[in-house]
Amino acid sequence: xxxxxxxxxxLFAVWLLLSGHIETLFIVFGLFxxxxxVWVSVRMGIVDRESVPVHxxxxxxxxxxxxxxxxxxxxxxxxxxxxxxxxxxxxxIVHFRASQTTDLGRFIYANSITLTPGTVTTGVTGxxxxxxxxxxxxxDGSEENDMNRRVAVLEGKDPR
Amino acid sequence: MDMVLTVLTWALLMAGAFFxxxxxxxxxxxxxxxxxxxAAGMTDTMGAGLILVGLLVHTLAGGGELVAVPVRLLLxxxxxxxxxxxxxxxxxxxxxSGGVRPFTRADESDEGQGGASS
Numbered sequence: 001x002x003x004x005x006x007x008x009x010x011l012f013a014v015w016l017l018l019s020g021h022i023e024t025l026f027i028v029f030g031l032f033x034x035x036x037x038v039w040v041s042v043r044m045g046i047v048d049r050e051s052v053p054v055h056x057x058x059x060x061x062x063x064x065x066x067x068x069x070x071x072x073x074x075x076x077x078x079x080x081x082x083x084x085x086x087x088x089x090x091x092x093i094v095h096f097r098a099s100q101t102t103d104l105g106r107f108i109y110a111n112s113i114t115l116t117p118g119t120v121t122t123g124v125t126g127x128x129x130x131x132x133x134x135x136x137x138x139x140d141g142s143e144e145n146d147m148n149r150r151v152a153v154l155e156g157k158d159p160r
Numbered sequence: 161m162d163m164v165l166t167v168l169t170w171a172l173l174m175a176g177a178f179f180x181x182x183x184x185x186x187x188x189x190x191x192x193x194x195x196x197x198x199a200a201g202m203t204d205t206m207g208a209g210l211i212l213v214g215l216l217v218h219t220l221a222g223g224g225e226l227v228a229v230p231v232r233l234l235l236x237x238x239x240x241x242x243x244x245x246x247x248x249x250x251x252x253x254x255x256x257s258g259g260v261r262p263f264t265r266a267d268e269s270d271e272g273q274g275g276a277s278s
Contacts, residue, residue: 014235017227017228017231017232018228018232020228071205071206071209072206075179075202075205075206078186078198078199078201078202079178079179079182079202081186082182082183082185082186082189082190082199083182083185087189087190087191089190089191089195089263089265090264090265091192091194091195091262091263091264091265092262092264093262110245110249111242111245111246111249112245114201114245114246114248114249115201115205115241115244115245116201116205117198117199117201117202117205117206118198119198120194120197120198120201120248120249120252121245121249121252122249122252122253122256123253123256132194132197132252132262134195134198
């Protein structure tokens with residue numbers, strides 16, 4: 001129920017911000033539309049931890065800046081490979097063990113890996129991550145473990 | 161203050177353009193679909209990201225619309241960073257399922273000197 005209220009609030013905020021109109025008629029339209037959308041979603045049973053992950057909101061504020069910084073660093077690394085006079089790549093497929101317990105946590109970890117250039121998640125089976133890396137030697141280091149740990153913290157150990 | 165923001169805008173836009181260009185260059189220079197995906201990833205993380213942040217700074221400097229436009233830019237950035245890894249993953253998985261063998265360093269010698277990078 002709490003999640004439905006969150007969803008309603010987010011939908012209505014997006015409505016207001018994207019329309020830019022604050023006349024009564026449009027606000028009433030917005031209230032009506034958001035209410036119907038949330039009602040239908042609740043009836044379909046799709047308002048859950050995965051579709052409205054507001055329980056991650058607080059910890060995501062700490063995670064996102066770190067992720068952006070990681071993405072920047074690996075962008076510079078890949079740019080250096082591309083701009084070097086002679087291309088030296090050593091690609092290979094490596095496997096990681098994800099320590100997240102929920103599907104949502106694994107999804108965030110897999111997407112974070114793919115978002116950083118130089119590594120792309122090609123498959124997830126259980127807690128096994130199959131990752132294609134552009135330079136193999138740079139990948140088995142501590143950075144992936146760090147990301148794994150941080151996503152596990154982000155995922156948290158919520159009850160229910 | 162305006163001067164600082166203008167310079168910052170230009171720096172961000174140029175940095176974004178640099179990453180877009182480098183990503184495009186990587187698409188040509190790298191040897192196979194998997195390594196090229198990494199170059200494509202650069203264009204839609206840092207390339208598009210820095211340009212959007214540059215536009216954000218420009219909007220704030222312009223003193224115009226201070227809510228709707230920055231929020232929309234941030235939404236575009238958010239959607240881009242959420243969806244692009246999924247597209248990349250789908251491409252990779254499709255290539256693997258289709259039987260594309262990833263390029264490895266062992267292939268380099270087969271193609272002769274500079275064959276992969278010319």
